[in-house]
Amino acid sequence: MKAPSRYRPNTSSFAHYWANDVGIDLLKKLANTPDMKNADAFVPYLFQADDRGDALVKDLLVNSSFPNTLRVLETYLRELGNVPLDKRNVLDRFFSQVDTSPAWLDNELLSAGVTFSQRSGLSGLVVLRDYCLMGGYESAAINKPLVYTGALKKGAVKRLAETVEFWVDITGNNALGYGNVGFAGVMKTRIIHSFARISILASTDWDSTKWGLPLNAWDMLATNLGFSLVYLTGLRQMGIVALEREVKGLFHLWKYVGYLLGIPIDLLPEDEKTAIEALFYWTMTQPDGDNDSKAMAKALQEEPLKSHYPPSWLGRRLMREIHLYYNHFLLGRHSCRLLGLDKTSMGKIAYLNIIRNRLQNRRVHDPQYLGQLVRDGRAVHERVRAIYLHAK
Known part of the structure; x- marks a missing residue:
């Protein structure tokens, strides 16, 4: 995957941080300074979104405004019975995919x-x-x-x-x-x-x-x-x-x-x-x-x-x-x-x-x-x- 043009070596701000005082102390906690070649593995994440969150928002916005969408979410988490059925079904599907007590x-x-x-x-x-x-x-x-x-x-x-x-x-x-x-x-x-x-x-x-x-x-x-x-x-x-x-x-x-x-x-x-x-x-x-x-x-x-x-x-x-x-x-x-x-x-x-x-x-x-x-x-x-x- 081709990296976006933003992806390039830092030369001033953060490079200075890691080369001095606090940054050096942090790197000393590692066995070796990280190999920058490994950073390429993260490039796909620059193009990865929260697909479930995006789908939820698109569904909730149907015939509604975003401020109202926020109110619906807050009501759903507090008073489920007061949420319109169509919106409740959308939120039910979303939260069924969120394990609030994962094994870890x-x-x-x-x-x-x-x-x-x-x-x-x-x-x-x-x-x-x-x-x-x-x-x-x-x-x-x-x-x-x-x-x-x-x-x-x-x-x-x-x-x-x-x-x-x-x-x-x-x-x-x-x-x-x-x-x-x-x-x-x-x-x-x-x-x-x-x-x-x-x-x-x-x-x-x-x-x-x-x-x-x-x-x-x-x-x-x-x-x-x-x-x-x-x-x-x-x-x-x-x-x-x-x-x-x-x-x-x-x-x-x-x-x-x-x-x-x-x-x-x-x-x-x-x-x-x-x-x-x-x-x-x-x-x-x-x-x-x-x-x-x-x-x-x-x-x-x-x-x-x-x-x-x-x-x-x-x-x-x-x-x-x-x-x-x-x-x-x-x-x-x-x-x-x-x-x-x-x-x-x-x-x-x-x-x-x-x-x-x-x-x-x-x-x-x-x-x-x-x-x-x-x-x-x-x-x-x-x-x-x-x-x-x-x-x-």
């Missing part, structure tokens, strides 16, 4: 991944925003669907609010049980992805010979790795070191979420080493960032000033500087320069949070203290989620 699912590991996410507290949300999300803008390819759907024009506040809502919903206790808030959030996201892909292909000049399919399987894997491996790596930089079982649990959590999202199961890593190799192949075949990348990075940089929290202008200005500090701390100067991010001096006050994390991390082997960190962290997540939902 380990609920204890799933819980370990959830509680680790919860104990990350405010630092976990910082890593998601300033490392995972901002760092993803270094690829010109994976972000193109955002451009084609007009998400860039809708603003960073809305996109960030949706990401926070998705992640906080998923990482609640028992949230991924059938019909629960996390499960519903995953399924809602899955059909949003399908609707976006269908709309882009039907209504725009999207060139698959250049970009592959929008929201294709390999790019979806990269997003999944952002929530697992990149998130874990960022937390370590922030002074939060996961226990061995927490690491296993985190990858198990995102294997299950990825599976529910329709990512091919053979792509989803079960452990850190496999995830490092997968991330290496994807990042090292990405085109460097472009003007769209810089525009999205700029929008996220300025997001605090356009949000509703903190209520004062001075508070929002300080929040902007703090996030810029974390961008530079986590991504490094090279990446921040490529993305066109501003420098900051005022934001250095944020380093106090990293010191606190390191002090707290010394006591995580105490079950009572660990439990308190989990409860406190979850309370922070829920407060921030409420703030962003108000902003959205």
Whole structure:
């Protein structure tokens, strides 16, 4: 299969990452540096979509709008009897193909991944925003669907609010049980992805010979790795070191979420080493960032000033500087320069949070203290989620 033109050696952004500090430390966990010849095996995934999700959306859209389709899904998961029979039959067929309790699912590991996410507290949300999300803008390819759907024009506040809502919903206790808030959030996201892909292909000049399919399987894997491996790596930089079982649990959590999202199961890593190799192949075949990348990075940089929290202008200005500090701390100067991010001096006050994390991390082997960190962290997540939902 001929690769799309986006598939080429990365020369600046991600290549620099793997050649320095954090990237080198990750590669040291492997027996050998991955052979780039093996990356060719992933090319077909650039043309693979979520066929079941796409078929579901097409069927639900018959004589209906997409907002109504979302409402039908939410009602189906909560109150099956209130869904029109034709739509219920469509959803019955879809969910009959979704095994919510596959043989490989380990609920204890799933819980370990959830509680680790919860104990990350405010630092976990910082890593998601300033490392995972901002760092993803270094690829010109994976972000193109955002451009084609007009998400860039809708603003960073809305996109960030949706990401926070998705992640906080998923990482609640028992949230991924059938019909629960996390499960519903995953399924809602899955059909949003399908609707976006269908709309882009039907209504725009999207060139698959250049970009592959929008929201294709390999790019979806990269997003999944952002929530697992990149998130874990960022937390370590922030002074939060996961226990061995927490690491296993985190990858198990995102294997299950990825599976529910329709990512091919053979792509989803079960452990850190496999995830490092997968991330290496994807990042090292990405085109460097472009003007769209810089525009999205700029929008996220300025997001605090356009949000509703903190209520004062001075508070929002300080929040902007703090996030810029974390961008530079986590991504490094090279990446921040490529993305066109501003420098900051005022934001250095944020380093106090990293010191606190390191002090707290010394006591995580105490079950009572660990439990308190989990409860406190979850309370922070829920407060921030409420703030962003108000902003959205």
